[in-house]
Amino acid sequence: MKGRLEDRIFDGVNYLLLSLIFFVTAYPFYYLLVTSFNSGTDALLGGAYFWPSDFTLENYKTFFNDSKWLSALFMSIARTVVGAVTGVLFTCLVAYGLSHKGLVFSKVYFSLVIFAMYFSGGLIPYYVVLRSLGLLNSFATYIIPGMLNTFFLLIAISFFREIPNDLKESAWMDGASELKIFYRIILPISKPLIATMALFVGVGHWNSWLDSAYFVRAEYLRTLSYRLIEIINQSRVPQEAIEAAAGASSVTSYSLQVTAMIVSIAPIICVYPFLQKYFVAGIMLGSVKE
Template sequence: MFGLKRKTSGEQIFDTLNTAAMLLICFVTLYPIWYVLVNSLNEGTDAMRGGIYWWPRMFSLGNYQAVFDNSGIMTAMFVTVSKTLVGTVTHVLFTAMVAYALSRKDLIGGRVYLLLGTFTLFFSGGLIPSFLLIRQLGLLDSFWVYIIPALFSFFNLIIFMAFFREIPEGLEEAAKIDGANDLRIFVKIILPLSMPVLATIALFQGVLQWNDYFTGMIYINNPDLQPIQTYLYKIIAQSSSNQIAADAGVVNKTVTSQSIKLATMVITTLPIVLVYPFLQKYFVKGMLIGSIKG
């Protein structure tokens, strides 16, 4: 066809090797997930024999029944969903407000705030001072220990600022002429124009909140306030998943501790996997913020 350039043999070899390498990377990345899913859908006692690689040999939903029948796991799941939703929304709004203020050129002391924030990217107080601070604030064994310390991230603030500085100043000036104050401008103009970066930061923080097990392990002693990731960590670390089946009242001997671990892993991973495709287009736009000027 007119205008098409035929590839040389070297280019064809390169394309073939590149495609093979990408397929290999995809397989190495996705197969462990598939392996866990397949074994979680197989009877536990049968799975202990091994040899299950591609499809369940004896399909069963007993592992998931044991998980959902256990009140401890369901409570932990509720805590995880709650802290992810509340923590993500509050983090995005609070960080966006601070970033909008620091992106204004007329902010007094703005450069000092940025220098102090940059310092925190490289240095931190450490675990012991953080624990003492959380204790002094009265956040130990409190749901708010998941929310308040995670309200702000200077790294995410930098991403917000890069986006806000690309918004034409004429929009704000026109709004001020019409009598709008800074808060109204932020809510009515800035936020609606910032959907790509809002979705990007929401994805960052949502995944961080969902996967966080460390906060529940260090600051929470009340089992009713521990998230599912901390619960799963204790199952794996303490090999206590045999007790899960007993707590759930499962008398089916086809359920094992290992099969319950795998089913719990699938349940904790599935929500993020399902949400990501809907945010992907915003995620790509958000990651390109500041990289292309035009």
Template sequence: MNRKVAKEDIDSRVFDTLNIIMLFIFMVIIIVPVWNVIISSFSSGKALAEGGFIFWPKEFSLENYRAVFRDETIWQSFFISISKTLIGVITHVFFCAMVGYGLSKKYIRGRKLYISMGVITMFFSGGMIPTYLLIKSMGLLDSFWVYIIPALYSFYDVVILMNFFRNVPDSLEESAKIDGAGDWRVFLKIFIPLSMPAMATIALFNGVGQWNDFMTTKLYITDQALYPLQMKLYEIIVQSQTQSMQNIGGSAIIETTTKGVQLATIVITTLPIVVIYPILQRYFISGMMLGAVKE
């Protein structure tokens, strides 16, 4: 018996050691390129022109960031990115929560049909051209709302919330309705607070998608006043592939290169997500329903 326990302990230690080694290698693979991008963005144009991996800033310079912020349109793009992300996340999560709440009720007529239709949309879509024609017919071309309305619904997120709502004890809803609460009050006062971990997770993934999205702009927006940060980054990269950047926003760039501006823009566009993620991460491991009902 003791030999069996000792063998299990050794196997467990070997397994833990291999896991630690693999996770460490995986961490290095992720961190090293990110570190290189951040450090390179603080290096001078001359140091970047020499090429090679940069572990520490060569000829430390903030000129890359000055060049980015010298462009007055970058602030407008920053405002558009924040606006579409905040509004898009709030409307998407609330809309999906409403649909998920309705479909979580077995007494809803046509529930199986609605779910079947939703599942089909998870695997098939109309394609780019039909979608473009639909967006055009809705009058959303060159409109800020093209970022919001088409992104309102995702059946994948509905399924997550629907299953989460099913785990809410029926006694909570029944007691609320006995006290005179209607469906809207039950939904807003009971289901929404108890489902915050699931909603925060969906909000994070949808927010990252909204923040990083530039294809919507590329396909449906021609007005540069509606360009988000990611589209500005896309323009910088495309421009760098065709010619050396001599100015941004009409102002000359001193001691910098196109690559430096690219790296600085990447850091700026990534920073908000890096800051927000740890704030929402606590919802992933919190159990808000623990102790909600004791029977």
């Protein structure tokens, strides 16, 4: 009985701490959601903490009726999808080539990768390189520089080296080429690696705004993250000016900013559960039995 009482007390303290941590981490997102469904002018007065005090859909109507925001949303989606696919594919291709133990000049290649991972030329040399390659003010500015991720390259190399050679040797005996082995054997059993890379590379593309601010000029190439930074900077005006501007409309710059945050967060929250199951999956589960 004493042991059961101690276990119950221990479990109760754990549940209490976990509930507190969950509330502290989840409430900011919930508050943004409440504010996005609340009237902008009413939100300036405060008081809407757990549910909208003046429920409205005007914030979302204003967001989705604005061609500037819709263009930015489409550009972020296109950039994230294309950037994640090309980044994962190209990084895995390079990693698969470098994972071969008999590769000539492998030490030189690894030295270059590690040097590139730890050292950068800076913003101005990076701009000069993009200009010399003709990548400025184009969609390729978002995609080509991120096609090779040096951090995940090293992880993928270690991952591929753990794959038994029996799989590749059996394919070689059947006359399969290296590319066929890569696409038909290596990639299908590398879902945990691919899912992890796709999530982090995709989130990096989705949240990136610096390249949209410095390397493109066309408005249709602006991303959602850049528009968020733009409206955040525009909203840094005195409170009296905000209230005066909001007098004729229930939508304020703050409520529109919060709505844009919810829209930008929603895709990541929806995609993550589908990739989470691969994070803990075994790499060689059922592929080789010795």
